[in-house]
Amino acid sequence: MTKHISILGAGIMGLSCAYSLQRQNENHRISLYDPAALAAKNASWMAGGMLAPYSEIEHMDMAWVEAGLHGIEIWKAAPLDCGFHQNGSLFIAHPEDRHALERFAAFLPDNMASAQISPSMVEPALPDKFKSGLFLPPEAHIEPRRAIAALIDAVKNDITIHQQAATPEQLDADIIIDCRGMSGDETLRGVKGEIAIVRNPEFSLSRPLRLMHPRYPLYIIPRPDHVFMIGATIIESDEGNHVSLRSSMELMSALYSLHPSFGEAEILELSTGIRPSYPDNLPRIKVQKNVISANGLFRHGFLLGPVMAEAITDYIHGQTNTYWNLLTHGQATNKTDNQRAA
Numbered sequence: 001m002t003k004h005i006s007i008l009g010a011g012i013m014g015l016s017c018a019y020s021l022q023r024q025n026e027n028h029r030i031s032l033y034d035p036a037a038l039a040a041k042n043a044s045w046m047a048g049g050m051l052a053p054y055s056e057i058e059h060m061d062m063a064w065v066e067a068g069l070h071g072i073e074i075w076k077a078a079p080l081d082c083g084f085h086q087n088g089s090l091f092i093a094h095p096e097d098r099h100a101l102e103r104f105a106a107f108l109p110d111n112m113a114s115a116q117i118s119p120s121m122v123e124p125a126l127p128d129k130f131k132s133g134l135f136l137p138p139e140a141h142i143e144p145r146r147a148i149a150a151l152i153d154a155v156k157n158d159i160t161i162h163q164q165a166a167t168p169e170q171l172d173a174d175i176i177i178d179c180r181g182m183s184g185d186e187t188l189r190g191v192k193g194e195i196a197i198v199r200n201p202e203f204s205l206s207r208p209l210r211l212m213h214p215r216y217p218l219y220i221i222p223r224p225d226h227v228f229m230i231g232a233t234i235i236e237s238d239e240g241n242h243v244s245l246r247s248s249m250e251l252m253s254a255l256y257s258l259h260p261s262f263g264e265a266e267i268l269e270l271s272t273g274i275r276p277s278y279p280d281n282l283p284r285i286k287v288q289k290n291v292i293s294a295n296g297l298f299r300h301g302f303l304l305g306p307v308m309a310e311a312i313t314d315y316i317h318g319q320t321n322t323y324w325n326l327l328t329h330g331q332a333t334n335k336t337d338n339q340r341a342a
């Protein structure tokens with residue numbers, strides 16, 4: 001049945017919901033609210049775009065890793081110009097820090113047991129000093145800003161975009177999907193992430209690289225034209241839209257320790273984003289009457305946002321979804337709830 005659906009927030013969560021609903025061809029009347037002009041410079045705009053469930057295995061159990069693998073499949077199947085590549089992630093460490101690699105390897109499931117490799121076999125530009133690494137082939141990455149532009153482009157003719165803030169109480173719609181990020185739920189906390197974007201024509205990478213460093217862990221994600229995104233700090237704070245001198249020095253010195261050619265790299269951007277996070281750092285779908293909230297995506301908005309959007313779409317259409325119980329943390333799981341919303 002055709003419904004009027006209002007979505008609050010045009011980050012990756014809100015846009016994924018709009019896209020998922022539109023793809024069902026149910027002729028819903030969809031309104032999207034965000035006070036910022038699109039594309040909004042929100043947490044999603046600052047993201048690295050790693051689709052890396054095994055890399056996050058220290059922070060989430062296998063059920064979430066499997067949901068993340070499904071997220072990769074959703075991006076892979078979507079006809080969007082989002083810079084999708086599925087060619088794995090590489091973990092390396094300086095020889096003196098190799099215990100960090102060994103510690104991380106202990107978390108990996110048996111089917112990733114052959115992950116140990118010589119890093120320069122996978123990424124030839126890496127110096128020989130990196131003797132051991134871990135390679136996780138199923139992982140993927142996209143370009144978040146390109147993906148956001150592609151999502152906006154895909155939905156803009158079928159939905160009404162309101163450049164204004166709204167709350168669920170103000171709106172009269174059959175269903176309201178609340179994806180307001182940090183503004184969406186007072187139980188959320190902010191986790192600040194600072195990034196740098198640099199250009200270095202002397203260096204090449206084909207896949208995200210994580211440098212395991214005891215004090216300054218770093219990831220570096222290749223973008224076209226020898227541009228690299230470097231990230232990201234993890235600071236318990238929802239304040240400040242500037243990158244601190246200390247953080248920029250830590251990011252840059254870890255980068256320089258990776259390859260000396262970064263000494264001459266051009267700095268294109270230094271930015272921050274605030275990750276909306278629940279206390280357990282896991283996202284949640286909550287349902288209260290006609291309001292569905294999807295929030296707390298922490299470090300996993302691009303990995304799990306599309307999985308959440310698909311689950312919400314199924315819920316609205318009264319269909320069961322494999323990940324519903326996981327994503328709601330066991331709330332609103334029974335068929336009666338599904339049917340009530342349908």
Ligand SMILES: Cc1cc2nc3c(=O)[nH]c(=O)nc-3n(C[C@H](O)[C@H](O)[C@H](O)COP(=O)(O)OP(=O)(O)OC[C@H]3O[C@@H](n4cnc5c(N)ncnc54)[C@H](O)[C@@H]3O)c2cc1C
Pocket residue numbers: 008009010011012013014033034035036040041042043044045046047048049050051164165166167179180181182183192193194195231232272273274275276294295296297298299300301302303304
């Ligand atoms: C530095 C950094 C790197 C990251 N890297 C990755 C990564 O590699 N892979 C990954 O999967 N995730 C990554 N993340 C996490 C990911 O970016 C977040 O989980 C995700 O962006 C959260 O998306 P969101 O849509 O919930 O929130 P947001 O992107 O913050 O969007 C919320 C939107 O709601 C709008 N809004 C606020 N109030 C209202 C209102 N009253 N009415 C309407 N709209 C409102 C805001 O303007 C905003 O546009 C990273 C995050 C950071 C900061």
